[in-house]
Amino acid sequence: MKAIGTVHKYGDNVDTDVIIPARYLNTSDPRELASKCMIDIDKDFVNRVKPGDIIVASKNFGCGSSREHAPIAIKASGISCVIAETFARIFYRNAINIGLPIIECPQAAKEIEAGDLVEVDFDTGIIYNRTKNSQYKGQAFPEFMQQIIMAGGLINYINSK
Amino acid sequence: MGMTMTQKILAAHAGLPGVSAGQLIEANLDLVLGNDVTAPVAIKEMGKMKINKVFDKDKIALVPDHFTPNKDIKSAENCKCVREFAYNQEISNYFEVGEMGIEHALLPEKGLVVAGDVVIGADSHTCTYGALGAFSTGVGSTDMAAGMATGKCWFKVPSAIKFELVGKPGPWVSGKDIILHIIGRIGVDGALYKSMEFVGEGIKHLCMDDRFTIANMAIEAGAKNGIFPVDELTIEYMKEHSVREYKIYEADEDAEYDETYIIDLSEIKATVAFPHLPENTHTIDEIDDIKIDQVVIGSCTNGRINDLRIAAKVLEGRHVAKGVRCIIFPATQKIYLQALEEGLIATFIKAGAVVSTPTCGPCLGGHMGILAAGERAVATTNRNFVGRMGHVESEIYLASPAVAAASAVTGKISGPAELGL
Numbered sequence: 001m002k003a004i005g006t007v008h009k010y011g012d013n014v015d016t017d018v019i020i021p022a023r024y025l026n027t028s029d030p031r032e033l034a035s036k037c038m039i040d041i042d043k044d045f046v047n048r049v050k051p052g053d054i055i056v057a058s059k060n061f062g063c064g065s066s067r068e069h070a071p072i073a074i075k076a077s078g079i080s081c082v083i084a085e086t087f088a089r090i091f092y093r094n095a096i097n098i099g100l101p102i103i104e105c106p107q108a109a110k111e112i113e114a115g116d117l118v119e120v121d122f123d124t125g126i127i128y129n130r131t132k133n134s135q136y137k138g139q140a141f142p143e144f145m146q147q148i149i150m151a152g153g154l155i156n157y158i159n160s161k
Numbered sequence: 162m163g164m165t166m167t168q169k170i171l172a173a174h175a176g177l178p179g180v181s182a183g184q185l186i187e188a189n190l191d192l193v194l195g196n197d198v199t200a201p202v203a204i205k206e207m208g209k210m211k212i213n214k215v216f217d218k219d220k221i222a223l224v225p226d227h228f229t230p231n232k233d234i235k236s237a238e239n240c241k242c243v244r245e246f247a248y249n250q251e252i253s254n255y256f257e258v259g260e261m262g263i264e265h266a267l268l269p270e271k272g273l274v275v276a277g278d279v280v281i282g283a284d285s286h287t288c289t290y291g292a293l294g295a296f297s298t299g300v301g302s303t304d305m306a307a308g309m310a311t312g313k314c315w316f317k318v319p320s321a322i323k324f325e326l327v328g329k330p331g332p333w334v335s336g337k338d339i340i341l342h343i344i345g346r347i348g349v350d351g352a353l354y355k356s357m358e359f360v361g362e363g364i365k366h367l368c369m370d371d372r373f374t375i376a377n378m379a380i381e382a383g384a385k386n387g388i389f390p391v392d393e394l395t396i397e398y399m400k401e402h403s404v405r406e407y408k409i410y411e412a413d414e415d416a417e418y419d420e421t422y423i424i425d426l427s428e429i430k431a432t433v434a435f436p437h438l439p440e441n442t443h444t445i446d447e448i449d450d451i452k453i454d455q456v457v458i459g460s461c462t463n464g465r466i467n468d469l470r471i472a473a474k475v476l477e478g479r480h481v482a483k484g485v486r487c488i489i490f491p492a493t494q495k496i497y498l499q500a501l502e503e504g505l506i507a508t509f510i511k512a513g514a515v516v517s518t519p520t521c522g523p524c525l526g527g528h529m530g531i532l533a534a535g536e537r538a539v540a541t542t543n544r545n546f547v548g549r550m551g552h553v554e555s556e557i558y559l560a561s562p563a564v565a566a567a568s569a570v571t572g573k574i575s576g577p578a579e580l581g582l
């Protein structure tokens with residue numbers, strides 16, 4: 001499985017309140033959530049984002065609340081992958097459980113810039129920056145988590161058992 | 162190799178003689194929690210599963226507390242979804258408005274969590290119950306759905322950081338100051354993926370409410386859980402609130418920790434976290450005049466009876482400064498009633514504060530005290546992220562009930578000392 005897209009870049013500690021503010025949590029409809037995604041940190045994100053785009057951020061991405069609405073909003077915006085130096089742990093779980101591909105790679109997170117065209121191969125963990133012609137090796141998932149992702153999320157995984 | 166408190170609880174619930182950090186396990190759950198924001202998503206996910214009955218109707222807790230009493234039609238629909246699910250599945254621990262309180266204050270009070278439990282909750286502050294010597298951690302709605310259906314959850318066994326608490330805290334220094342001090346030291350990702358294990362003789366000086374506050378904010382350091390050893394005070398609390406049997410797990414002598422911090426409680430001063438991260442801490446004596454518009458005292462961090470008693474001690478015979486709104490939220494109905502009987506509510510109202518029914522309310526910018534652009538609040542809540550309590554250009558300063566109440570009186574960020582207390 002591969003993702004190819006243009007990068008939206010963010011810094012440290014992007015929290016779930018800026019990914020999807022609580023004032024919009026009275027719904028769980030993915031399309032409605034996507035229409036407010038990143039609104040408190042990047043108002044223009046919803047206009048700029050195209051299907052397949054990639055988010056690259058620094059450390060502790062997704063810190064804060066356990067709201068699954070955050071990865072759902074990101075996925076429903078069309079984002080195909082989030083690359084970060086580190087992820088907050090609940091966000092990490094949630095992303096795997098709902099089938100939003102994420103990958104930890106400190107070097108890539110540092111060097112990739114906004115607007116770069118980037119390719120991610122989830123089977124190998126290889127991240128290739130087409131714009132800058134540079135390559136990185138991300139942290140591959142343990143087998144158990146790969147099985148969840150391959151099944152299309154935790155619910156399908158349990159159903160298939 | 163020895164195990165930490167957390168590792169021992171996880172091993173026992175996975176049916177394994179031992180576990181080590183990094184190991185992936187599947188553990189049996191003693192309780193699965195959800196609220197009016199996260200449960201509707203979980204209920205929808207459970208609808209996609211082949212299993213359509215919850216694993217144990219007595220081991221699920223559903224607490225509509227975020228947008229209740231319902232603030233608008235959409236939140237009413239969400240609560241209706243939770244209510245109908247609870248009814249259809251005959252969930253015994255569904256708490257309607259009237260019995261409802263903020264989930265993390267309510268569950269221990271109702272005796273639903275005891276030492277040795279493994280608890281998941283679709284709410285990040287589920288880590289609060291570590292104060293009782295349980296392993297509890299926040300998860301998302303899909304994990305909640307799987308937990309409700311199977312009674313199991315997968316975990317990566319965490320490594321741990323040890324916090325050895327020594328000495329006795331000074332007057333007006335509370336659990337909130339201690340945990341803010343710790344987060345200020347290690348940062349908002351200082352314990353990422355790890356357990357924060359609190360040990361040491363200093364713990365005996367902390368009441369249960371202080372321990373709940375400290376465990377509650379473990380997530381604000383990125384931790385998977387925070388946990389306290391069980392002592393006489395914990396046992397007394399559990400006996401008073403629960404009929405369930407508890408089990409005490411102690412860390413092995415040779416348990417491994419990634420790091421150890423010695424925290425001298427006698428040196429900790431009143432601490433305030435500045436916008437927009439809980440790690441931006443300053444002690445009260447380093448803070449210049451910062452004028453404020455609102456004070457919020459409540460939440461799952463500091464809405465318990467001891468917090469209200471402290472706030473009342475500061476507000477007694479004083480008045481909220483002109484131009485400041487002071488909003489007080491007892492965390493549960495029981496706490497509300499107790500505060501009423503002790504005369505605390507009268508003190509608050511005489512001081513010019515408003516007292517609300519239990520709800521998360523402004524803590525997550527939901528309702529009941531939203532900030533406008535440029536406004537500043539001192540809050541006893543746990544997060545001061547951008548826009549958390551309202552407008553993206555508003556500011557939140559996190560503090561203890563003593564500092565919040567003193568600030569309400571002076572109209573700027575202040576400690577009780579400024580009032581001669």
Ligand code: SF4
Nearest residue numbers: 263460461521524525
């Ligand atoms: S009081 Fe605040 S932090 Fe606690 S559960 Fe409610 S919204 Fe979350």
